[in-house]
Amino acid sequence: MPIYSRFLNELKAKDIQRVSSGQLGKSLNITAAQIRSDLSYFGSFGQHGYGYRVDELLEHIRHILGMDKLHHLILVGAGNLGRAIASYGSFRDRGFAIQGIFDSNPLLEGNFLSGCIIQPVSKLEEYLAANRVDIGVIATPRDASQDICDRLVKNNVRGIWNFSPIHLIVPQGFIVEHMHLTDSLLRISFKLREIEQRREETK
Amino acid sequence: MPIYSRFLNELKAKDIQRVSSGQLGKSLNITAAQIRSDLSYFGSFGQHGYGYRVDELLEHIRHILGMDKLHHLILVGAGNLGRAIASYGSFRDRGFAIQGIFDSNPLLEGNFLSGCIIQPVSKLEEYLAANRVDIGVIATPRDASQDICDRLVKNNVRGIWNFSPIHLIVPQGFIVEHMHLTDSLLRISFKLREIEQRREETK
DNA sequence: TAGATTGTTAATCGATTAACAATC
DNA sequence: TAGATTGTTAATCGATTAACAATC
Structure with missing residues (x-):
């Protein structure tokens, strides 16, 4: 779905007003049937x-x-990665706004980071009690x-976006999305080894 | 596979020497049969x-x-995200070493970033001709x-690790792994909407 | 030998695809 | 009406799971 969204945005930018499942499929390397089946799951959007x-x-x-409503995020951890995420623009204009930032390092406390004051992690519960948060x-x-x-989770933050290299456990009814950098890199390494082997075999 | 690797590392840290597919499955929420089938694809590792x-x-x-050999990486783009990636330790000690960093911003040129001098992007081809690079x-x-x-790709870098919000196209025999932050966030948003709906229905 | 657990085969399940009637 | 393309059903394919003989 996010892939469709991205591609349709590109089409829109090119002022293309109409697209068939066949054209979509060709561009995205998916069968036309797949696309029609995906979309029809949510309703009948075509003519x-x-x-x-x-x-x-x-x-x-x-x-x-x-994407049509505002999501309230907080960020815990303002290290290298945290700072990069906070500064990342692409999702801010898609309705995802980081509204609180927390870090355990007292040296960072009070610093500004993309419009937020960094607070101590001990203030987390206080903040969550006073503010709606959709995604942590x-x-x-x-x-x-x-x-x-x-x-x-205890404070009912339903969505967790995890950048730490740990498989986080959440109860039913909560969502985790893992951004495991190392895993992604290992997948590349794995596939490189595969194509390497295939090339050697055909030699 | 990366998940197995991570979990086995944890077991090793706890000095556990033996594990059955049943135990693994329980911990990772996978069926024992799945695990045995996954592993047996590569060989017979059990007793x-x-x-x-x-x-x-x-x-x-x-x-x-x-993971048993050294991978040579280069990084192109030393903005917020690039700097965070370069500073990220977890994969350096798994044999993935960033050995060249490039950016188009002349102000960054010559700066050090986690042990590398930032070079202008125009020097990319020169570098690739002189150095082996596995992953860009x-x-x-x-x-x-x-x-x-x-x-x-033209210089035969086989693996591409993409953090830009674009679906990159590479020819056959090359590997791309996308780290699309926004897509990941949208998946959370999508699932949150789902559970929200389900909760309303059961009300 | 009895107990445990693998590796693999066969059965099940779900997801993808092809095909086509419906219809703009 | 003829042409095009959807939404959906039925057929195919692949992946997951259950079951069990092999064996430590």
Whole structure:
């Protein structure tokens, strides 16, 4: 779904108003049937004999992905990675706003980071009691992350975006998305080894 | 596979020497059959009636994932995200070493970043001709990324680790791994909307 | 030998694809 | 009406799981 969203945005930027599942599939390397099946799961957005109106479909997908409402985020961990995430612009203008930043390092306390004052992690519960938070971003060192996660869950933060290299456990009804850099890199390494082997075999 | 690797490392840290597919499955929330099937694809690493020796299995998996050899990386784009990646320690000690850093901003030129001098992007080809590079890390703005990707591919850099918010196209025989922050965030948003809906329905 | 657990085969399940009637 | 393309059903494919013989 996010892939469709991105591609339709590109089409819109090119002022293309109409697209068929066949064209979409060709561009995205997916079968046309797959696309029609994906979309029809959420409703009937196309027109027989015509295809899909780009802007209409985009609106539907934005709604499905929840891009049509504001999400309140907080960030825990203002190290290298945390700072990079906080400064990252691409999702701010998609309705995802970091509204609180926490770090355990007292030296960082009080510093500004992309419009937020860095607060001590001990203030987390206080903040959560007073403010609505949809998604907690965890960019702490490995040892701290499950504890932070538990504290977020306990205060009913439903979505966890995890950048720490730990497989976080959350109860049913909560969502974790892992951004495991090392795992991603290992997947490359794994696939490189595969193609390397295949090349040697065909030699 | 990376998940197994991480978990086995934890077991090893706890000095546990032996594990069965049943135990593994329980901890990782996978069926035992799945695990045995995954592993047997690469060989027979277990012992009948006993299970798997943690350190042996770990060695096999490290080999499968290519963690037993050094990978030469370069980083293109030394902005917020690029700097965070360069400073990230977790993969350096897994054999992934960033050995060249490039940025188009002349102000950054000559600066040090985690042991490397930042070079102008125009020197990319020169560097690639003189040095072996396995994986190119792309952390440039969206407009530059496909161009950089093409230049890496042209110089036979087989693996591309993409942090820019673009779906990069590479020819057959090359590998791209996308770290699309926004997509990941949208998946959370999507799932949050789902559980929200389910909760409303059961009300 | 009895107990445990693998590696693998066969059965099940779900997801992808092809095909086509519906319809703009 | 003829042409195009959807939404959906039925067929295919692949991946997951259960079951069990092999064996330590």
